[in-house]
Amino acid sequence: xxxxxxxxxxxxxxxxxxxxxxxxxxxxxxxxxxxxxxxxxxxxxxxxxxxxxxxxxxxxxxxxxxxxxxxxxxxxxxxxxxxxxxxxxxxxxxxxxxxxxxxxxxxxxxxxxxxxxxxxxxxxxxxxxxxxxxxxxxxxxxxxxxxxxxxxxxxxxxxxxxxxxxxxxxxxxxxxxxxxxxxxxxxxxxxxxxxxxxxxxxxxxxxxxxxxxxxxxxxxxxxxxxxxxxxxxxxxxxxxxxxxxxxxxxxxxxxxxxxxxxxxxxxxxxxxxxxxxxxxxxxxxxxxxxxxxxxxxxxxxxxxxxxxxxxxxxxxxxxxxxxxxxxxxxxxxxxxxxxxxxxxxxxxxxxxxxxxxxxxxxxxxxxxxxxxxxxxxxxxxxxxxxxxxxxxxxxxxxxxxxxxxxxxxxxxxxxxxxxxxxxxxxxxxxxxxxxxxxxxxxxxxxxxxxxxxxxxxxxxxxxxxxxxxxxxxxxxxxxxxxxxxxxxxxxxxxxxxxxxxxxxxxxxxxxxxxxxxxxxxxxxxxxxxxxxxxxxxxxxxxxxxxxxxxxxxxxxxxxxxxxxxxxxxxxxxxxxxxxxxxxxxxxxxxxxxxxxxxxxxxxxxxxxxxxxxxxxxxxxxxxxxxxxxxxxxxxxxxxxxxxxxxxxxxxxxxxxxxxxxxxxxxxxxxxxxxxxxxxxxxxxxxxxxxxxxxxxxxxxxxxxxxxxxxxxxxxxxxxxxxxxxxxxxxxxxxxxxxxxxxxxxxxxxxxxxxxxxxxxxxxxxxxxxxxxxxxxxxxxxxxxxxxxxxxxxxxxxxxxxxxxxxxxxxxxxxxxxxxxxxxxxxxxxxxxxxxxxxxxxxxxxxxxxxxxxxxxxxxxxxxxxxxxxxxxxxxxxxxxxxxxxxxxxxxxxxxxxxxxxxx
Ligand SMILES: Nc1nc2c(c(=O)[nH]1)N[C@H]1C(S)=C(S)[C@@H](COP(=O)(O)OP(=O)(O)OC[C@H]3O[C@@H](n4cnc5c(=O)[nH]c(N)nc54)[C@H](O)[C@@H]3O)O[C@H]1N2
Ligand SMILES: Nc1nc2c(c(=O)[nH]1)N[C@H]1C(S)=C(S)[C@@H](COP(=O)(O)OP(=O)(O)OC[C@H]3O[C@@H](n4cnc5c(=O)[nH]c(N)nc54)[C@H](O)[C@@H]3O)O[C@H]1N2
Ligand SMILES: [Mo]
Numbered sequence: 028x029x030x031x032x033x034x035x036x037x038x039x040x041x042x043x044x045x046x047x048x049x050x051x052x053x054x055x056x057x058x059x060x061x062x063x064x065x066x067x068x069x070x071x072x073x074x075x076x077x078x079x080x081x082x083x084x085x086x087x088x089x090x091x092x093x094x095x096x097x098x099x100x101x102x103x104x105x106x107x108x109x110x111x112x113x114x115x116x117x118x119x120x121x122x123x124x125x126x127x128x129x130x131x132x133x134x135x136x137x138x139x140x141x142x143x144x145x146x147x148x149x150x151x152x153x154x155x156x157x158x159x160x161x162x163x164x165x166x167x168x169x170x171x172x173x174x175x176x177x178x179x180x181x182x183x184x185x186x187x188x189x190x191x192x193x194x195x196x197x198x199x200x201x202x203x204x205x206x207x208x209x210x211x212x213x214x215x216x217x218x219x220x221x222x223x224x225x226x227x228x229x230x231x232x233x234x235x236x237x238x239x240x241x242x243x244x245x246x247x248x249x250x251x252x253x254x255x256x257x258x259x260x261x262x263x264x265x266x267x268x269x270x271x272x273x274x275x276x277x278x279x280x281x282x283x284x285x286x287x288x289x290x291x292x293x294x295x296x297x298x299x300x301x302x303x304x305x306x307x308x309x310x311x312x313x314x315x316x317x318x319x320x321x322x323x324x325x326x327x328x329x330x331x332x333x334x335x336x337x338x339x340x341x342x343x344x345x346x347x348x349x350x351x352x353x354x355x356x357x358x359x360x361x362x363x364x365x366x367x368x369x370x371x372x373x374x375x376x377x378x379x380x381x382x383x384x385x386x387x388x389x390x391x392x393x394x395x396x397x398x399x400x401x402x403x404x405x406x407x408x409x410x411x412x413x414x415x416x417x418x419x420x421x422x423x424x425x426x427x428x429x430x431x432x433x434x435x436x437x438x439x440x441x442x443x444x445x446x447x448x449x450x451x452x453x454x455x456x457x458x459x460x461x462x463x464x465x466x467x468x469x470x471x472x473x474x475x476x477x478x479x480x481x482x483x484x485x486x487x488x489x490x491x492x493x494x495x496x497x498x499x500x501x502x503x504x505x506x507x508x509x510x511x512x513x514x515x516x517x518x519x520x521x522x523x524x525x526x527x528x529x530x531x532x533x534x535x536x537x538x539x540x541x542x543x544x545x546x547x548x549x550x551x552x553x554x555x556x557x558x559x560x561x562x563x564x565x566x567x568x569x570x571x572x573x574x575x576x577x578x579x580x581x582x583x584x585x586x587x588x589x590x591x592x593x594x595x596x597x598x599x600x601x602x603x604x605x606x607x608x609x610x611x612x613x614x615x616x617x618x619x620x621x622x623x624x625x626x627x628x629x630x631x632x633x634x635x636x637x638x639x640x641x642x643x644x645x646x647x648x649x650x651x652x653x654x655x656x657x658x659x660x661x662x663x664x665x666x667x668x669x670x671x672x673x674x675x676x677x678x679x680x681x682x683x684x685x686x687x688x689x690x691x692x693x694x695x696x697x698x699x700x701x702x703x704x705x706x707x708x709x710x711x712x713x714x715x716x717x718x719x720x721x722x723x724x725x726x727x728x729x730x731x732x733x734x735x736x737x738x739x740x741x742x743x744x745x746x747x748x749x750x751x752x753x754x755x756x757x758x759x760x761x762x763x764x765x766x767x768x769x770x771x772x773x774x775x776x777x778x779x780x781x782x783x784x785x786x787x788x789x790x791x792x793x794x795x796x797x798x799x800x801x802x803x804x805x806x807x808x809x810x811x812x813x814x815x816x817x818x819x820x821x822x823x824x825x826x827x828x829x830x831x832x833x834x835x836x837x838x839x840x841x842x843x844x845x846x847x848x849x850x851x852x853x854x855x856x857x858x859x860x861x862x863x864x865x866x867x868x869x870x871x872x873x874x875x876x877x878x879x880x881x882x883x884x885x886x887x888x889x890x891x892x893x894x895x896x897x898x899x900x901x902x903x904x905x906x907x908x909x910x911x912x913x914x915x916x917x918x919x920x921x922x923x924x925x926x927x928x929x930x
Contacts, residue, residue: 038056038104038106038107039110040060040062041062041111041112041113043060047105050103051104052101052104053086053100057084057110062112063112064082064112065153066082067146067150067189067240068100068189070195072238073194073198073199074194075098075101081125082099082100084110085110085111085114085116085117088107088108088109090109094111096120122154122155122156125151125154129147129156132187132241146240147187147240150240170184173224174247176247177303177841177843178246178247178303179236179245179246180224180247181224181244182243183215183243186215186241187240188216191240192235192238192243192244195235199295200232200435201435202229204219205218216243216244230431230827231299231828231844232298232431233299233302234295237285237302255275255276257275259276259715260274260770261712261713262703262705262713263585266300266429266585267584267585267586267588268410269292269585269703269705269706269707270286270292270296270297270301271771272286276716279718280309280717284297284301284303284305285302287770289770290770292705292771296435298431300431300828300830300841303839303840303841304840306838306840307679307834307839308717308720309720310679313723314677314690314721314723316328317332317689317692318333318687319688320687320688330722330724330732333689334736335736336688337733340645341353341377344644350378351624352642352644353646354381354646355370355372355373355649356653358649359384359583359650359651360586361727362586362696362702362713362727363593363702363703363710364702364727365725365727365744366384366586366594367594367753368727368730368749369730370595370600371601371734371741372730372734373628374615375619375621376734376737376738378624380597380598380627380628382595382596383597383628385584385656386595387631387916388918389584389587390546390587390917391554392554392557392915393548394915395914396556396562397562397580398603399798400558400559400562400563400798401787402793402795403787403793405588405787406578406707407578407786407787407788408574408576408579409707409774410579412575412786415574416541417445417575418445418533419440419441419445419540419543420448420540421543422450422543422545422557422561423472425825426457427827428824429583429827430706438460442460447460447462448461448463448465449463449464451464452467452469452547453466453824454885454886454887463533465526466521468519468890470551470552470553470807470820470921472560473803473805474519474520474804475522476564477516477804478522480564480567481531482532483534483564483568484509484567486531489568490568493571494567498566498797498798500800501799504563507801535567535568539574539575539576540565540568541575541576541577542561542577542578544558546583546824547921548561549580549912550917550920551807551919552910552912553802554919560802566797567799571788571797574786582706585696585705588705588706589703591603592757592775593753597627600615601615601756602758606625606626606627615756618755630915635663636666647676648674649676649730652832652834653667654681655683655896655904656831658919659909660875661875664686667683668686673686673688674690675689675691676691676693677691677692677693678723678835681832682899691729692723693724693726694720695723698720698723699719700712700715701746702746704775708774708775709772710763710775710777711768712768712769725744727749747764750765751764758776760775760777761777762778762782762783809908809922809924810924817873817924817925817926818890819892819927820922821892821893821894821906822891823896823907825895825897826845830897831896836897837898847879848879849879849881849882850879850882850894851886851892851893852881852882853885853887853889854884855889860929862881862927862929864882866929867879867929868928868930869929871906873924874905874907876906877905877906879901881927892925906923907920910922
């Protein structure tokens, strides 16, 4: 064991001895030992700045030695130091500094009704200031107030020039929107070239508002005169980053949301969705009562009646057509416990494995591909590993928009010079900072990754010992790679072979290379093949099983990892045991106490097919808006119309809910408790903040009620009790207990004694040896069949402001920031098609058409178009196809053959 050099080294605060920790500043040392030192320009999330000097302390290098006054925030603590935090001279110094600061601040500062929201007021009180001596030396009351933004405002007359906002924008978000203009008393914080929030490039993360010690920049909704009764910690329900949130509540109403600094995942940072886009929860459009279709209309009914209709129709369908005529789609937006219940209902009460979730249309190729290569489909490492990695490879992911807190961390690393490879057809924000941007044609990942493997092998940069000791299938793989026709792959992918070679060698030579991937990998006909190709690269270079390496899917939804873990898949039950294996059937039968179905069930696309063929009669969808989000919209609608009975459990009357026979009002994440599992396998506690609106109920309780209506006895929904049941069935949940999750949760596998796991596959793979797989690159059918008639390739993605079907974000101020799906088109194509920016265009494919506004942009290459799918009024999935991944049926949203013309 190596010895910790600072172990047992001691320093003193106000005469008391304490152990010091490596790398600590005096301020951190004091705070850790519960000594209060006032600060103004300090924020623990950022580098120390040492500008305000309020944190000054007296420092002596030995007892009774001469003292020096030093800023504690940026002076390192060292052995034997004696710190005085409250000497008379220090107290006087602090008071003088704050008095000067106050001269730069409106007169009413000490009396303004900030109710604990003003750090400056707190610090003034702490240093003993009762009145302002030099009143209004610098009057900034003429500074404009900026009220242009739905969520943030600025009133720079209150600014004290601590620059925390500027540093937060740079160091936390990495956006560099805020800056300083002028000097001394006249210096002023500006946004961009002195613009409003609205006109600037601000991404609305709110880090500046959170850090501002006065109200110079603040949240619009932060009501100064209302103080929260309670602050509740919960988890964001948007993306798979899983940010911790601290919600301020009064009288069952949410006042504001902030990011707690001690959160493991997001340490005081969120994006605008987590921090601000919560107003959907009490929007008038929320569903508040069950609805049943009568004479063609959805009408309000009692829960009792709705349950009766459902139980009767499911019983009837089951007796007439058998259990496999019924299917369920569970929700990656809901909790683990709710997902567990939903699959249990389908398997145990109905008796079918027809259960799936949005992982199908998202990362099912990741789960499958990584299971084939490693044995486990989940991220091998943690986001924290970014601090240890030497090379970051981002393939088909746009984390700045889709996983903003992780994206900001990646961007910070890139700005600090960490080598990076970005493989993406679009010039994303991350690509702008990349060392190597491989801007391939959509649909050619396997070609590019095979080229990378070729160059690594050719240069002799493989990790022989890893390959020999930890993998199988190498010799066949290597033979196939060596036989590749590089010129052909270069031509089909459109990426210069020299660039691919440089990137490949950088990846292989790096001491620790970490890959992240997203939907640009999975949502393709070769999605699973691409995932396995990424695993090949990691294994051949030994980038698995230690800090700062690995294969890390940026999982999409807040709980898509959990939905699959809980068994919301047609081929594997809770804990990933294949349902068609006798031993597993015995296992589940014993746990559930009833017979379990033995045939693999329908995946979502197979449900449509079965509905078309008259085999599927009834469908229960919990929290997924397939009518908007699944591809080939007309086909989806047509398939749903062929069902006898459709139940949709929602928080809004989504496009799918509009088609239902019964609509059940679920409670949103702010109105219920449970757990979400983020993209790094972290199981975190979601805690109820307010009571459900109207007559809504937690999705878990609704499932329990329907289980009971159909004669199965299941206890009321209670996450603690549910987790007990789950921990008996899902081996990697063995040690998960509700009361032990704390604020930042635990990463699975959680052992029976409660210890959790940060890095997978350290010693061996789940499947024993890692497996190499080789695949030829294949042109997708979409291009082969339609390219002549539809010569452009459209790729569809998401933007920062809106979330998937947009049911939630469209009902918040985010709509004021972005109000439509926009089509990006290269200037050359625009010229050839005679299109201008802002012009409406018709975009059409073999399936249908949409009309969108065009924006001319060099972010896409000629021949490539790009848009998003957030608005039902545009319905981009009118034009996407039913082509899908060869192994998992994940739709090919990323390659759509289209043509475009002026509308
Ligand atoms: N703001 C916001 N955040 C979200 C969501 C949202 O809707 N809005 N949705 C959540 C969900 S469900 C998910 S799954 C994640 C998705 O997050 P990401 O995985 O980042 O998904 P996308 O932005 O759809 O696509 C990622 C990138 O793939 C690129 N791409 C397209 N075709 C190819 C290709 O052939 N090869 C390569 N290498 N790249 C390609 C696109 O240009 C795009 O930059 O985001 C989650 N977070
Ligand atoms: N063209 C195109 N289409 C795509 C994609 C793409 O890249 N391009 N990406 C695909 C991907 S990756 C995904 S994951 C899917 C996502 O597609 P969906 O899963 O349909 O998208 P969401 O908007 O997340 O929809 C979830 C629904 O759950 C509801 N909801 C939210 N919270 C709760 C709750 O607590 N209880 C209940 N009962 N309901 C709730 C919301 O109102 C919303 O209607 O879209 C896919 N569609
Ligand atoms: Mo997703």
